[in-house]
Amino acid sequence: MKSYDYVILGNSAAGISAAEAIRDAGDVGSILMLSPEPYAAYGTPLISYVLEGKIAEENMWLRPASFYADNNIDTLFGPGFGAMAIDAEAHEVELVNEEKIGYGKLLVATGSTPSQVDIPGLAGAKNAVNFITLDQAKQAGSMVDAATAAAHAEGRKSRVMVLGGGLIGMKAAEALSFHADEVVVYKRSFPILDGVLDLEAGALLTKLVAPRIICRPGATAERFDVVDGAITHAYMTDGTELDVDFVVVAIGVRPNSFIAVAAGAEECRGLVVDRQMKTSLPDVFAAGDVTQTTNTLDGTDKPLALWPNAVRQGRIAGAQMAGSSSEGVFPGNFAVNATNFFGEVSLLTAGIVRPKPDLGFEERVIADGDSYRKFVIKDDRLYGFILMNCPEAAGIYTFIIDKKIPLSSLDEELFDGAPGNLSFANPDMQWFRMHVGYPHELDRKGRGEFYPWHEEQ
Numbered sequence: 001m002k003s004y005d006y007v008i009l010g011n012s013a014a015g016i017s018a019a020e021a022i023r024d025a026g027d028v029g030s031i032l033m034l035s036p037e038p039y040a041a042y043g044t045p046l047i048s049y050v051l052e053g054k055i056a057e058e059n060m061w062l063r064p065a066s067f068y069a070d071n072n073i074d075t076l077f078g079p080g081f082g083a084m085a086i087d088a089e090a091h092e093v094e095l096v097n098e099e100k101i102g103y104g105k106l107l108v109a110t111g112s113t114p115s116q117v118d119i120p121g122l123a124g125a126k127n128a129v130n131f132i133t134l135d136q137a138k139q140a141g142s143m144v145d146a147a148t149a150a151a152h153a154e155g156r157k158s159r160v161m162v163l164g165g166g167l168i169g170m171k172a173a174e175a176l177s178f179h180a181d182e183v184v185v186y187k188r189s190f191p192i193l194d195g196v197l198d199l200e201a202g203a204l205l206t207k208l209v210a211p212r213i214i215c216r217p218g219a220t221a222e223r224f225d226v227v228d229g230a231i232t233h234a235y236m237t238d239g240t241e242l243d244v245d246f247v248v249v250a251i252g253v254r255p256n257s258f259i260a261v262a263a264g265a266e267e268c269r270g271l272v273v274d275r276q277m278k279t280s281l282p283d284v285f286a287a288g289d290v291t292q293t294t295n296t297l298d299g300t301d302k303p304l305a306l307w308p309n310a311v312r313q314g315r316i317a318g319a320q321m322a323g324s325s326s327e328g329v330f331p332g333n334f335a336v337n338a339t340n341f342f343g344e345v346s347l348l349t350a351g352i353v354r355p356k357p358d359l360g361f362e363e364r365v366i367a368d369g370d371s372y373r374k375f376v377i378k379d380d381r382l383y384g385f386i387l388m389n390c391p392e393a394a395g396i397y398t399f400i401i402d403k404k405i406p407l408s409s410l411d412e413e414l415f416d417g418a419p420g421n422l423s424f425a426n427p428d429m430q431w432f433r434m435h436v437g438y439p440h441e442l443d444r445k446g447r448g449e450f451y452p453w454h455e456e457q
Contacts, residue, residue: 003102005029010109014288014314021318036082047137051175086263088281108286112253121224128247131172144179147245157181165192169250188220196349270303275329277317287313294332348394351384
């Protein structure tokens, strides 16, 4: 049995960032990266753009082809190299191919796995796929192209159904609209993108994408007819029926934590880690979508499946595994999302966008035609925003949330238009805003001290 100083389960944002942090810490110990996918690290959020044809596959790789060799990282990529079990006491990982690998320290960066849904006719259907990997996106494209060609030969239009109206489902729908004649998105609850939009913004998005995507929140599939292993007809919970050529299942995702939990790791809504990204198992760390994150705005703990979050956690985990504190510790985070549809509808959101009504939040909404702005405020602080088709100043608003800046210290017209750096009435605050991103030591040298509302982590 071969052993490594570091074994990393996963080859995406968190895993790659951890490997880089180990090397950046000056550690020359042996590293092995394992993944059930056959590819070098790629940008998972880009799979819909590859399917759409917006970018070429060769442009989605995260690092140069020589990255692993340049950093002396061994790799085992492919279906047989997914991890099946962890023996925390023996410091061993068992692979799908039954091979065992020893480790000194282990990082679980296995990401998310699709949530399971029990709909008669769906399981095993050959024309239904999930949409979280490059291979699934490729499969969807080739199968929908074939289904559309067959439909046209029969003198009819092709129809794709997407079950789930979150970000994954909506981006899949956008990409598939370039391959099928009709794409219909069903979502059990209201509105579309309810994780980042309120009812009014969701209704506006539904209207704006309607020429290319039909969104039907409030309903989902009750059962499917299957002929020769393929779904042909759908019966919906709202009583409607429709013929279907292809189905994308995007009901949601959950942390891919099974093997760590089976080995004894503590889990709540995701793997529980401390501020150094350590799990409850000795010498086992975790980072990325597989973990639960403390929301710094409301104190809740839940998965935060965002790329920048995975990168940050991965770097902290890698440094800590190497015995370095250079990356600091992880204090928690809050959600920030940016996307667009068809290059025509921009959407930026951050923080708390749908506060519970009994917690004292104020909601300030400015709706004007096809644009929508919403700000969530409490106790002289900004806690969240929705910006649809008005992307200006999203970074400034996010900065205000992150730094807990009192709104009373800012211009009164901050939310009436597109603020700039000069919206910060305090000239020192203007300097800090325009230099955000510099190392904190430089901030200190440049202006002497942090502002009283800034909580250093």
